[in-house]
Amino acid sequence: MPLLIRGGTVVNHDHSRRADVLIHGETIAAVATAIEAPAGSAIIDAGGCYVMPGGIDPHTHLEMPFMGTVTADDFESGTKAALTGGTTMVVDHCLPDPGQSLLSAYQDWRRKSEVAAADYGFHMAVTSWSKQIHDEMETVVKTYGINTFKHFMAYKGALMVNDDELYNSFARCAGLGAMPLVHAENGDIVARMQEAMMARGVTGPEGHAYSRPPEVEGEATNRAIMIADMTGTPLYVVHTSCREAHEAIARARAAGKRVYGEPLIQHLLLDAREYASKDWNHSAQRVMSPPFRDKVHQDSLWAGLQAGSLQVVATDHCAFTTEQKRFGLDDFRKIPNGTGGLEDRMPLLWTAGVGTGRLTKEEFVAVTSANIARILNIYPRKGAVATGSDADLVVWDPAATKAIRASTQFSRIDYNVFEGFTCTGAPAITLSRGKIAWKDGDLRAGKGDGRYIERPAFPPVHVANSTWKELTAPRAVPRGPVTP
Numbered sequence: 001m002p003l004l005i006r007g008g009t010v011v012n013h014d015h016s017r018r019a020d021v022l023i024h025g026e027t028i029a030a031v032a033t034a035i036e037a038p039a040g041s042a043i044i045d046a047g048g049c050y051v052m053p054g055g056i057d058p059h060t061h062l063e064m065p066f067m068g069t070v071t072a073d074d075f076e077s078g079t080k081a082a083l084t085g086g087t088t089m090v091v092d093h094c095l096p097d098p099g100q101s102l103l104s105a106y107q108d109w110r111r112k113s114e115v116a117a118a119d120y121g122f123h124m125a126v127t128s129w130s131k132q133i134h135d136e137m138e139t140v141v142k143t144y145g146i147n148t149f150k151h152f153m154a155y156k157g158a159l160m161v162n163d164d165e166l167y168n169s170f171a172r173c174a175g176l177g178a179m180p181l182v183h184a185e186n187g188d189i190v191a192r193m194q195e196a197m198m199a200r201g202v203t204g205p206e207g208h209a210y211s212r213p214p215e216v217e218g219e220a221t222n223r224a225i226m227i228a229d230m231t232g233t234p235l236y237v238v239h240t241s242c243r244e245a246h247e248a249i250a251r252a253r254a255a256g257k258r259v260y261g262e263p264l265i266q267h268l269l270l271d272a273r274e275y276a277s278k279d280w281n282h283s284a285q286r287v288m289s290p291p292f293r294d295k296v297h298q299d300s301l302w303a304g305l306q307a308g309s310l311q312v313v314a315t316d317h318c319a320f321t322t323e324q325k326r327f328g329l330d331d332f333r334k335i336p337n338g339t340g341g342l343e344d345r346m347p348l349l350w351t352a353g354v355g356t357g358r359l360t361k362e363e364f365v366a367v368t369s370a371n372i373a374r375i376l377n378i379y380p381r382k383g384a385v386a387t388g389s390d391a392d393l394v395v396w397d398p399a400a401t402k403a404i405r406a407s408t409q410f411s412r413i414d415y416n417v418f419e420g421f422t423c424t425g426a427p428a429i430t431l432s433r434g435k436i437a438w439k440d441g442d443l444r445a446g447k448g449d450g451r452y453i454e455r456p457a458f459p460p461v462h463v464a465n466s467t468w469k470e471l472t473a474p475r476a477v478p479r480g481p482v483t484p
């Protein structure tokens, strides 16, 4: 049965216009003014609403083993939460155990993700280096359709890789047409700072923030950018949280480097005062890496979204219950790192961005879907309201209000770091490949409705960057025999 969304304003990253949207099956068949409803079609009245691409959250950790426990939201609860907030695709992290083959880790993640209610893809983590990993990366890209590899410059003794390993993996990415991602914090210095905090008796969650100041993120961001440049690959920096990291990215982009930055909705709205609470639970629930920063850093991140020097707003949804957080009651180093946000990202960003005039609604679409779809090389299949695109859509009611409360959320954890925030602007309807997944407070998407999305290698920016790198590569100086 065809579906016609009538009377709304279609918002894409580059323009908005009054238009109807006709959907056949899973895809958009037409976007035009005054489309006549085909016989037998269902009709959605979008009067007073915006019709936008469903959000893409490129940074989640669902059912992930981490710091001695496993994240509380799995692919079912996480993607259902996402759909209620207008997000129709997530990109999760496939994290091999130490020594585990990338290929078997991929199979594990495919099994876990069978319950997903929304579409999903994976980044593959590279947490060490070997010939096996070098070889398997090719299969990951060419057979599994994964064109991004994640690297942790922090979490020493667990996931962290050193500069030599980064160079090897980045160079391999360059050759395969894949993009390296980095968690940029200097893990050696973080480990030393953590010891120093414990030695000073700073054992609570505030010690977490003190041990990972903006300087360690700025340094690592600069270093990752340099290594990417040396190996000739574009680079994506996840959870950019501070001015120092933003400035490193902006400086690189101004010098022609292909570098992208991803602030999280948490860092845009929450600040370091969260760690000064007298309530241990409150502060521990907000322990994540990088930690929340002082206000001046938030201003820098918002400016980056406005200037285009930062491109994507994500969540790094990595949810742990209060009980799990309590593993670190006597030692902040044992508090599982991570916060939630999947169902709140879009309404919060609309409220704090579009509602305040910091972002246009087109910029909102850019940073919640279109930009990351291009970076991931799935545009315009995802991230656009256009003929031929997947019908992943949100009918956005700018007048709807939503009070964020843990007691009514879809995420499985027992608190919400945005508790008490009220959003103006929320999805009335979320469509996932043409099916109504969420409508007026009713979750209709089911377990297993999501589909694995393959992403081809060699996005246009990669090709352009490699071409330029080859053209400007060092050349040997031709010389005759050296005369005595």
Ligand code: URP
Binding pocket: 061, 183, 287, 288, 289, 290, 316, 318, 337, 338, 339
């Ligand atoms: O604290 C965080 N961000 N936890 C999830 C793992 C990561 O670093 O992204």
Ligand code: ZN
Binding pocket: 002, 024, 029, 038
């Ligand atoms: Zn038709």
Ligand code: ZN
Binding pocket: 183, 238, 239, 289, 290
């Ligand atoms: Zn990270």
Ligand code: ZN
Binding pocket: 059, 060, 061, 316, 318
């Ligand atoms: Zn993460």
